[in-house]
Amino acid sequence: MRKILGLLLLSTTLHAATPLRVVTVGGAVTETAFALGSGDVLVGVDTSSTFPEMARTLPQVGYQRALSAEGIASLRPDLVIVSANAGPPTALAHLAALKIPVLRLVAGDSLDGATTRVLQMGEALGREGEATKLVEKIASEVGARVPLAAHSPRVLFVMSLGQGSPMVAGRETAAAAMLELVGAQNAGNAIQGYKQFSREALVLLDPEIVVTTSRTLAANGGEANLAKLLPGLEITAAGRSGRLIVMDDLFLLGFGPRIGEAAQELATKLNEPSRRAER
Amino acid sequence: MTITARGLSIVRGGINVISDVRFSVSSGAFLVVLGRNGAGKSSLLHALSGELQPAGGEIAFDGVNIRQWSPVALAMRRSFLAQQTDCRLPFLAGEIVHLGAEAAGQRGVGARRLVASALEEAGVEHLAERAMWQLSGGEQQRVHWARILAQVNGKPQGHCLFLDEPISSLDIAHQHELLQKAANLARRGATIIAVLHDLNLASRYADQLMLLHETRLLALGPPSEVLTSARLREVFGITTHVMPHPIDGTPLILVGPTTFGTEIRTDSAQTALQTLC
Amino acid sequence: MTLAKGSAFCVFLAILSGAVALISLRTGAVPISWREMVGGGDSVGSMVFQTMRVPRLLLGFLCGGALGLCGAAMQGLFRNPLADPALVGVSGGAALGAVAAIVLGGPFLSHSIYILPAAAFFGALAAAILVHVIATRGVRVDVPTLLLAGIAINAFAGAGIGWMIYGATDSQLRDFTFWSLGSLAGAGWDATLGCLPFVVVAAGLLAFRARALNALALGESNAWHLGVSIEGVKQAVLAATAFAVGAVTAFTGTIGFIGLVAPHLVRLAVGADHRLVLPGSFIIGGCLLCAADVIARTARAPAEIPVGIVVASLGAPFFLGLLLREKRARA
Numbered sequence: 001m002r003k004i005l006g007l008l009l010l011s012t013t014l015h016a017a018t019p020l021r022v023v024t025v026g027g028a029v030t031e032t033a034f035a036l037g038s039g040d041v042l043v044g045v046d047t048s049s050t051f052p053e054m055a056r057t058l059p060q061v062g063y064q065r066a067l068s069a070e071g072i073a074s075l076r077p078d079l080v081i082v083s084a085n086a087g088p089p090t091a092l093a094h095l096a097a098l099k100i101p102v103l104r105l106v107a108g109d110s111l112d113g114a115t116t117r118v119l120q121m122g123e124a125l126g127r128e129g130e131a132t133k134l135v136e137k138i139a140s141e142v143g144a145r146v147p148l149a150a151h152s153p154r155v156l157f158v159m160s161l162g163q164g165s166p167m168v169a170g171r172e173t174a175a176a177a178m179l180e181l182v183g184a185q186n187a188g189n190a191i192q193g194y195k196q197f198s199r200e201a202l203v204l205l206d207p208e209i210v211v212t213t214s215r216t217l218a219a220n221g222g223e224a225n226l227a228k229l230l231p232g233l234e235i236t237a238a239g240r241s242g243r244l245i246v247m248d249d250l251f252l253l254g255f256g257p258r259i260g261e262a263a264q265e266l267a268t269k270l271n272e273p274s275r276r277a278e279r
Numbered sequence: 280m281t282i283t284a285r286g287l288s289i290v291r292g293g294i295n296v297i298s299d300v301r302f303s304v305s306s307g308a309f310l311v312v313l314g315r316n317g318a319g320k321s322s323l324l325h326a327l328s329g330e331l332q333p334a335g336g337e338i339a340f341d342g343v344n345i346r347q348w349s350p351v352a353l354a355m356r357r358s359f360l361a362q363q364t365d366c367r368l369p370f371l372a373g374e375i376v377h378l379g380a381e382a383a384g385q386r387g388v389g390a391r392r393l394v395a396s397a398l399e400e401a402g403v404e405h406l407a408e409r410a411m412w413q414l415s416g417g418e419q420q421r422v423h424w425a426r427i428l429a430q431v432n433g434k435p436q437g438h439c440l441f442l443d444e445p446i447s448s449l450d451i452a453h454q455h456e457l458l459q460k461a462a463n464l465a466r467r468g469a470t471i472i473a474v475l476h477d478l479n480l481a482s483r484y485a486d487q488l489m490l491l492h493e494t495r496l497l498a499l500g501p502p503s504e505v506l507t508s509a510r511l512r513e514v515f516g517i518t519t520h521v522m523p524h525p526i527d528g529t530p531l532i533l534v535g536p537t538t539f540g541t542e543i544r545t546d547s548a549q550t551a552l553q554t555l556c
Numbered sequence: 557m558t559l560a561k562g563s564a565f566c567v568f569l570a571i572l573s574g575a576v577a578l579i580s581l582r583t584g585a586v587p588i589s590w591r592e593m594v595g596g597g598d599s600v601g602s603m604v605f606q607t608m609r610v611p612r613l614l615l616g617f618l619c620g621g622a623l624g625l626c627g628a629a630m631q632g633l634f635r636n637p638l639a640d641p642a643l644v645g646v647s648g649g650a651a652l653g654a655v656a657a658i659v660l661g662g663p664f665l666s667h668s669i670y671i672l673p674a675a676a677f678f679g680a681l682a683a684a685i686l687v688h689v690i691a692t693r694g695v696r697v698d699v700p701t702l703l704l705a706g707i708a709i710n711a712f713a714g715a716g717i718g719w720m721i722y723g724a725t726d727s728q729l730r731d732f733t734f735w736s737l738g739s740l741a742g743a744g745w746d747a748t749l750g751c752l753p754f755v756v757v758a759a760g761l762l763a764f765r766a767r768a769l770n771a772l773a774l775g776e777s778n779a780w781h782l783g784v785s786i787e788g789v790k791q792a793v794l795a796a797t798a799f800a801v802g803a804v805t806a807f808t809g810t811i812g813f814i815g816l817v818a819p820h821l822v823r824l825a826v827g828a829d830h831r832l833v834l835p836g837s838f839i840i841g842g843c844l845l846c847a848a849d850v851i852a853r854t855a856r857a858p859a860e861i862p863v864g865i866v867v868a869s870l871g872a873p874f875f876l877g878l879l880l881r882e883k884r885a886r887a
Contacts, residue, residue, distance in 0.1 A: 044858060059858055060859045061859050062858070062859030062860050063730070063859075065727065065730055065731055066739065066741060066862070067741075068585070068741055068853060068857075068858065068859065068860035069608060069741075070586055070604055070608050070609075070853065070858075071585045071853070071857050071858030071859055072858060073586050073604055074584075074585030074857060074858050085727050087731070088742050090741070090742040090744050090746075090747070093669070098600055098603050172725075193724070195722070325777070328781060330780050350780065350783045350784065350785050352783075353783065354781065354782055355783070358781060359777070359781035361777065361778065364774050364775065364778055365774070366773055366774055367635050367637070367773070368631070368635065368637065368773045368823070369827055370770075370827065370828045371827055374770070374828070375774070378767075378770055378771050378774070378782055381767055382781075382782040410827075430782070
């Protein structure tokens, strides 16, 4: 571990020359590389790198927590940028042993974390100017978001990885951090992490708005089925008003370069009046 | 080999199956244990062979307590043929007999020679390369008999064979063949202790019979003394006629003509039956 | 078993493992020249060869071998060709240890690559000891009770894993899922050398038990009458399985099937004699895992498929095919 850290320091100081073959691991990492204008130096990405469209055409190095050192090495990168989640540690240690510089970005689902990562990557990719501009853009977007109406609404974030049993986002989740960023109350704050919720507890929380990801909706066959998967929802405020917000996973929860846009869009949608009331 | 039991009692599943049995058999003896189902015959054999820990009393092989024999040393001096032996892995008959040769301490060429002679003696050399699961029950039993013969290692003197209903899967010819071979081994100095159900076979091949009844040793002695109509009625509850075999004079047991007398039911059972009705 | 058949089988095993080793060392995402393989040096190719390919081949062989060997020993002990180290709770215990390390170990996990394997290993060992204690009456280990205790321990481990998963974060959950799919991706010299002593101890414990396991095929009573100290065999098989499967699972996650299929293949070829089945299952198991790993790391290169998936998806149809062929042969 210490070896990797040492190498990290080395890599950031010694790597003055702009890297020409870069592997990025993590959806937001890849997104940032493109946002900084370094998309053309990418030679490989992980499975979570789904944005922009260009990223999907690059060679896949696998799931970000199950990387293969030899697979990455075969792409002959001169820099590997990984999210704080990347692993396993052995694979990263092997890359270090092959003298391939590895930049591990800081962790943190927060505005601070997001901007620090942009700056880290800007330095590593020789795009400091672009990084500073991007950070400014994010700050202005977050600042320019529509302020929430009168009170901060109770928002329930639900997500499911596959089919069935959606999980509610509790404390210390990216969803909670995003809700906090736009000034909404996370209805699931009583729990920690993503958990399944009982029907009665759901009724008790009485969320005003439900937020979910487009992947969750797609996996469960649309809005109509989601209501079935969350029985009890129909007698909550959100169920009665029909206020459901759907956003892209990576966009909403990635804490990448589009965090400002995501905050703007979420805030705007939270402010929309209920659809049922409109009718 | 002389086997001595003193004050032997055996408990299985919390039930006394053998109480306070004492006897001694020495080299050259062919002892057959008789008794009703559940009389503890099998348990007695397993205890005498050292496998089953008796609840009380002690067993000695050649005057040495059986607990002081190591399993390996014991295997060179005593062998055990069960009524039926399962083999669920695809062993060949020859490999099964090889186990007996190894137990006798033979390895390599010596073991192979011993296996060949044991297979021949048991009349199953043609089955050597067949898998056990391909053989009939009787053929399997003869292969196991060959395994026991290999374990005897051609040295019946000082060896004890325990045979627990060894012939129940064999046809009548092979029944006699196996018992005859066992008797020959006894003549050459082996000690044979067997459980049989056929009284006439027991009477023909054994030189001593042991009759177990209600956990106790009822009688022990030569067939002509042990096999009496009165005793057979007491133990098995059947009506028999015992007469000398017309050729060799050993006791011949004929059952009937009325098989069961009223004696089959003990008084208490009868009372119980009446209460029920 | 005839001598000729035995020696022919040994020659076959030698050729097979040589071929698998060569293919495994030659294939991978990074092209490596013969000169880089033999000559060393510090080019990327030779570095990859020295720090990844070689230890990975050895780890694969050790792990596959240990799984095959312990599978064969377990089948001998339970007198059932379907027995498997997982039966006595070892894999369940290892999985519980691993998930506990992933979920509770959080910040410590990144300090050392040994924390996860150590937790999995002690989980396996604890399960084996517990099963052993439950199944022991006086000095005897009751084999049917062993089986039932194993089922109970597996259920208990399942419950523990459930609790851990319930409290896990998204990424911990993913980590555990990938761990349970089994992979040699973590292979390096440290994992290989970490695994080695346990596999050596297990092989040593089982090395002179072949005759006893043969006798045990006739049941405990007959084995005892053939001079086998059956309690010694049971303890040895249990200890060897806990050690080897515990260590293997710790370093590679759960890889099923090899413990079942390797001994089966050997028995098909040379019969049930454990003097051939034990070493044969080790070598065939090692070759199977290494061959599956070649596919796991090349099929979707530069990404890598968990080897457990490859083993199961190739092994299961193959095994079914064998069963059907045997069925026809017996009919």
